[in-house]
Amino acid sequence: MSVVAPITDEQGVYGWQLTARVRDIERWRAIAGAVVSRLGGDAEAVELARLGVSELLCNVVKHVAHDPRCRLKITREGERIRVSVNDRSSREPKAAVPDWSSESGRGLWLLGQMAEEWGYSPAGEGKSVWFRFPVAGQRAT
Template identity: 35%
Template sequence: MQLEIRPDPAEVGRARRWARSRLAGSGIQADEPLAETLILLVSELVTNAVVHTGCPAVLLLSLPHAVTDEATVRLEVADRSVRAPVPRCADDDTTGGRGLALVDGLADRWGWSAEGAGKRIWCELDCGAESRDASACGSGAVPYGGAATARAGIAYEAV
């Protein structure tokens, strides 16, 4: 499944809505922490592509056929910029610069690779309970949009 992204900040919201709609048929409920984390990662990676490259991008989402402890969700954003993603150190007063730190803290794995005249940034989320709290893939969901989720010492709420 893929979505073409224009270099426009409004595309970030469209990417989140698209990802949520794909989750609906996957067995991953929108109110599960896994879904909340995935939507936040979509937001961060698409924002980086739109803001830092000024180029169109493609969002790819690979969902498991069946959600099991061994299943993995993969998210990729490919763009036409050769600029490497650079994690930044943002101080308390800075309003940006935390995207890759969030990706690093929330994803089980992430990375990037040069591809032709551009690059691909990817991240993966495991559905297994050992990588996330016990409610990660369906056992004890958190109400969507109403409660914060915590992982690896990071608290967040995807809206």
């Protein structure tokens, strides 16, 4: 795993500079789950964080292969948790209804169905893709 800076905990904010690699994604899923649990997330919040981190980092690997360095950030915002990945591509993420016969292309759509909200915005040389969900309790339908 290539981690440029260690985890930081600053009033409910955790962040890492990393190089997204397929072989490291399961480890980042585990780290995200542990952080969300530490921030008070219930089992559903932990699993959603794990799924979302996997999707966002896989997208960096797939779509930003020329420079897979990114920043993963997990923040508690009141009764919500926000997970974001800043990458070095300005390519807009797509979350259209997927072609169910295709082998890929469902990740962001599924994440959008499970998270309370998701989005992206320009950030520095690239963009930030994020999703937000409740710390505990019912998810948005």
